[in-house]
Amino acid sequence: EVQLVESGGGLVQPGGSLRLSCSASGFTFSRYAMHWVRQAPGKGLEYVSVISTNGEIIYHADSVKGRFTISRDNSKSTLYLQMSSLRVEDTAVYYCVKDMWSRVSSSGPFDSWGQGTLVTVSS
Amino acid sequence: QSALTQPRSVSGSPGQSVTISCTGSSSYIDYYKYVSWYQQLPGKAPKLMVYDVSERPSGVPDRFSGSKSGSTASLTISGLQAEDEADYYCCSYVGNYRVIFGGGTKVTVL
Numbered sequence: 001e002v003q004l005v006e007s008g009g010g011l012v013q014p015g016g017s018l019r020l021s022c023s024a025s026g027f028t029f030s031r032y033a034m035h036w037v038r039q040a041p042g043k044g045l046e047y048v049s050v051i052s053t054n055g056e057i058i059y060h061a062d063s064v065k066g067r068f069t070i071s072r073d074n075s076k077s078t079l080y081l082q083m084s085s086l087r088v089e090d091t092a093v094y095y096c097v098k099d100m101w102s103r104v105s106s107s108g109p110f111d112s113w114g115q116g117t118l119v120t121v122s123s
Numbered sequence: 124q125s126a127l128t129q130p131r132s133v134s135g136s137p138g139q140s141v142t143i144s145c146t147g148s149s150s151y152i153d154y155y156k157y158v159s160w161y162q163q164l165p166g167k168a169p170k171l172m173v174y175d176v177s178e179r180p181s182g183v184p185d186r187f188s189g190s191k192s193g194s195t196a197s198l199t200i201s202g203l204q205a206e207d208e209a210d211y212y213c214c215s216y217v218g219n220y221r222v223i224f225g226g227g228t229k230v231t232v233l
Binding site: 035037044045046047050057059061095100105107108109110111113114115116 | 161225
């Protein structure tokens, strides 16, 4: 059974930094592109980032470009999201998401989601 | 405002059918074969219900079906059940690694 467990969320002041982690199990992590999707309280889903299987292809949405960095450690089956220069509007539940297709680079669909970790940016 | 437009809400009685539309810009039309739909129950993570416009992952009831006509994709829930009450999001790959979601539709079972 696929399991994605996020951690690292919490309360941070505007301008601060936070690193989210996602521990994956139940599938061969190194064979799938991985994504982050976020959801502000009471709002819809927003696509954040993707990283290819080998980490060579990375995309960040315009809203986080230059502030967030996605990375992965295939030896640890772990996905990361380093967030810096955080803004109030970054407040959201951040979901770690597995791509459906086993290929180097893919942009969905998303067949497994973690339970999410809440990031709150507030003074 | 999302580039994929969904109605804010739809409703139906148990046993009825409801259809959720998802309309996008004509510039995305080349990517419309990559439309997917996600169900989000209250307080839960989203779940993939339909991908590549009309394909269902294993385990998803065949009451859920997807289709596309022109620049509008649709998700139809036939034989509506109480447990179908949730938020539904359409999603599309639109090139250059960019993925967009619709604003979401709340389905209410009367």
